[in-house]
Amino acid sequence: EIAADVNNPLCGEHGASAVFGPQKGASPEQVQLLDKALGHFADHCARVLPRDVRQEPGSGAAGVLGFAAKAFFAAQFRAGVEVVAELVGLAEAVQGADLVITGEGRFDAQTLRGKTPFGVARIARAQGVPVVVLAGTLGEGYQAMYEHGVNAAFAITSGPMSLEDACARAEQLLTDRARDIARLLSLKP
Incomplete structure (x- = not known):
């Protein structure tokens, strides 16, 4: 199980590049390039792994570590605020x-x-x-x-x-x- 503070997918309009790229200083052209590269990486992963997780909630979280945890370790996503709310x-x-x-x-x-x-x-x-x-x-x-x-x-x-x-x-x-x-x-x- 992984906890993250956002539920963004890896790619697309609400994906990691589109949402977080501009916050980190990426230009619109760079955002498109980043999104395309992440999609290309996800395509390769989908060919060798049992499932394609790029659009699953949390795949775009934590600098796309959410994608890696889901794709390679079959981790389940949980909203970080839910985890902390329960703990406290x-x-x-x-x-x-x-x-x-x-x-x-x-x-x-x-x-x-x-x-x-x-x-x-x-x-x-x-x-x-x-x-x-x-x-x-x-x-x-x-x-x-x-x-x-x-x-x-x-x-x-x-x-x-x-x-x-x-x-x-x-x-x-x-x-x-x-x-x-x-x-x-x-x-x-």
Whole structure:
């Protein structure tokens, strides 16, 4: 069994190259080349292995180690957030809470592919507990998470700043946004 924080397939529109390549600085042309190369590798593997796993959830995870684990060792995929949630007793901890605050470096449409805030929101939603996400940045499509148990999302940065500056000031930025949320919640109707 393997645990991963995303359920992307190896290739295609939601595959490793298309989703993670641009995050690592790959140009659109490089993304196409990478996806084609991964597909070519998967073709070779499919000829000699008992099954083709390139489109299975998690095959594109962890720098495509998910593909290797599935193809060569018949590993089964499990969402990492589920494993951690069980280990720490998250469902029990959320029970009776007034609010859950979770976070992610970049909160965007990719979060729907099994990242931590998605799993936390699913658990909290099942118990009727609202969820707020604090993120380093809010990316394209993050609003889709509002249909999956997230009630609000906030970027922690207070204005334009470099990634290095944001990381260096992360503790203070998180504290400031958490304080803002607490002040908002303390308002009387």
